[in-house]
Structure formats: C-alpha cells, structure tokens
Amino acid sequence: MTRIALVVSDVDGTLLTKDKLLTDRAIGAAQRLQRAGIAFTITSSRPTIGMRFLIEPLGITLPVGAFNGSCIVDPTLKPVEQHLIPHTAARRALEVLGDFGVDIWLFTSDRWLVLNNRGPYVAHEGRTIRADPTVVPDFTPYLSKACKIVGSSDDAAGLQRCEAAMQEALGTQATAVRSQSYYLDITPPGVDKGTFVQAIARRLGISSDVVATVGDMQNDLAMFRVSGTSFAMGNATDDVKRQATHITASNEDDGFAKAMEQILTGVP
Structure with missing residues (x-):
C-alpha cells in the first residue's frame, strides 16, 4: 500500500455503529494515525453541530466538512468556507x-x-x-x-x-x-466530499495519491474518485464497493478501525 499522508472518513455507516456510537477501537485507530504522522479528518452529510461530539475524542485538528463537504469549519466549528443552494x-x-x-x-x-x-x-x-x-x-x-x-x-x-x-x-x-x-x-453545486478532500490535501501540500478515504454510501464516491486509496465499508452496497480500491469490515465489526490498521501496517 502507498504510504498514506491523510485519511478522510465518512461518519454515519462508517465511523459510527448503527446505534451512532464511536467505539474505543475507532478512537484508538484515529489517534494512532496521528501519532504516526498521518493527518486525519472527517466529512459528512451531517450539519456542523452534528459533528461537534466527534472532534475531541478523535483528536481532530484539521477542518471538517459538513453538509457533504459544502461547509468547511475548523475544529471549533467556525466557518472556513461555506456554500449555499441557489x-x-x-x-x-x-x-x-x-x-x-x-x-x-x-x-x-x-x-x-x-x-x-x-x-x-x-x-x-x-x-x-x-x-x-x-x-x-x-x-x-x-x-x-x-x-x-x-x-x-x-x-x-x-x-x-x-x-x-x-x-x-x-x-x-x-x-x-x-x-x-x-x-x-x-x-450546493460544484462542492461535495471530493472537493473537501482536495481542499484538505491542498492545505497540507500533498497529492491525491497519498490520500485514503473511507465510506459506505453514494455520496462517498466523490471522495473515492479523488483519493489514491479508498475503503468501502462491509455494509456498503455493491455499487459502492466496486468503486473502492479496498473493502473492509462493516461498521458493526469495527471496519473503520480495521482499515486504519491496514494503513498503519502498510498491508495492501
């Protein structure tokens, strides 16, 4: 596996269980990424307020992408970039x-x-x-x-x-x-999870081939397309899985954490 410099994860159906819980294993995986020098952030269809409770336990210091990436906010939820529907x-x-x-x-x-x-x-x-x-x-x-x-x-x-x-x-x-x-x-038009990934990569001065993304739904495909490595969750539909470079376990079986462990060990 290519040495990864940035991981961007979806939230619901990916980072969280079906009961909307963040497991200890997921928290530990995100923290180990950052200790290894791999940047980490999240993007979601959620509104900004719905992402607040994730930022501290995951140790996120980069901007996060709400509303499918059309609203970018810093870790205090202060707007960095915002778009509206015409x-x-x-x-x-x-x-x-x-x-x-x-x-x-x-x-x-x-x-x-x-x-x-x-x-x-x-x-x-x-x-x-x-x-x-x-x-x-x-x-x-x-x-x-x-x-x-x-x-x-x-x-x-x-x-x-x-x-x-x-x-x-x-x-x-x-x-x-x-x-x-x-x-x-x-x-809003012209902005999605893919443009969010690109914005964070530019911020870090890295290319798309060292970015890994993780998701489970159709709105995650935009970020799969602009990242060198992508993980579809085991609970994803077949059409989403076909467009990912890797498939991990489901969100009920710590699929996010298992994908991060692959990245950390460099296992293809």
Whole structure:
C-alpha cells in the first residue's frame, strides 16, 4: 500500500455503529494515525453541530466538512468556507420532493427546520446529530439560507426514484445524492466530499495519491474518485464497493478501525 499522508472518513455507516456510537477501537485507530504522522479528518452529510461530539475524542485538528463537504469549519466549528443552494434550485427541489410525498427538512448553517416534527425519521435524526428541530409553517423565508435540503422516507425504492428525478430536475444547479437509503440530500453545486478532500490535501501540500478515504454510501464516491486509496465499508452496497480500491469490515465489526490498521501496517 502507498504510504498514506491523510485519511478522510465518512461518519454515519462508517465511523459510527448503527446505534451512532464511536467505539474505543475507532478512537484508538484515529489517534494512532496521528501519532504516526498521518493527518486525519472527517466529512459528512451531517450539519456542523452534528459533528461537534466527534472532534475531541478523535483528536481532530484539521477542518471538517459538513453538509457533504459544502461547509468547511475548523475544529471549533467556525466557518472556513461555506456554500449555499441557489434560491431557484432550492425552490425546485422542494417541488420535486413534494411530488414524491417524502418528508422534507431544510438546514441553514445553524438550524434544522421541519414542517412536521413527527416525520418518520425526525426522532432518529435528533438522536443522530444531538439537536432538536425547529418547526416552521413554510420553508420559503429560509430558501436563501439553505445549506442542505433533505427528503426522508422509509420507502427506499421510492427515494431512489426521487433521486433520479431530482438529478434530472436540478441538473448542475445543485447536487442530489442519497447519504442513507432513507435520506436524499440536496446540497450546493460544484462542492461535495471530493472537493473537501482536495481542499484538505491542498492545505497540507500533498497529492491525491497519498490520500485514503473511507465510506459506505453514494455520496462517498466523490471522495473515492479523488483519493489514491479508498475503503468501502462491509455494509456498503455493491455499487459502492466496486468503486473502492479496498473493502473492509462493516461498521458493526469495527471496519473503520480495521482499515486504519491496514494503513498503519502498510498491508495492501
């Protein structure tokens, strides 16, 4: 395996268990990376506030990428770089999500807004990001401040169809990709987890061939494409696994830690 200088990891389904726990083995692996001189950071579809609890135990000193990398913040969550969804794209996204009858959320830089606080995944998201939503009667006043719009549904096949329709409707005006089988994320155009990886590599003055990335979902493919080494989690779908250079164990079997151990020992 190429000597790795930077590791960038996804969070949910990768670094955390299905119960949203950070295991001792994962913490230890991240800390050993940094003791070995390998830089480490995270990127996620989560809002910035939903990443706060990870920074200290993982010893992260680099910027982290929230909202699928479209918002870069330092370890104190102070913005370094932030992008918003264009107003017209945000409005069109709401129309498409409405057509498919999915529950809709809107995230600004500091708030999680919902129309219905009893939606199918609202309680789950609250536990995940450790924050409560604000119920609003209408998203219109917030469209100019949208960092991310989410369609959530327990109909995975229907959400996959919605993803295709959304990509056709928005074109290059915004990025639409599932971060979980039950979440469709709409984020600003031209920025994603891949551009976040590239930004951190530039910050460190390193090339992409010495970067390793770890993830499990379609929104992680952007960072796989710009890194020399990539690990798909054992719980990833087959199409994600096919696009990674390596496959590790699942997030329930410390797959992140096992991938880091491969990097630390240089085992291909």
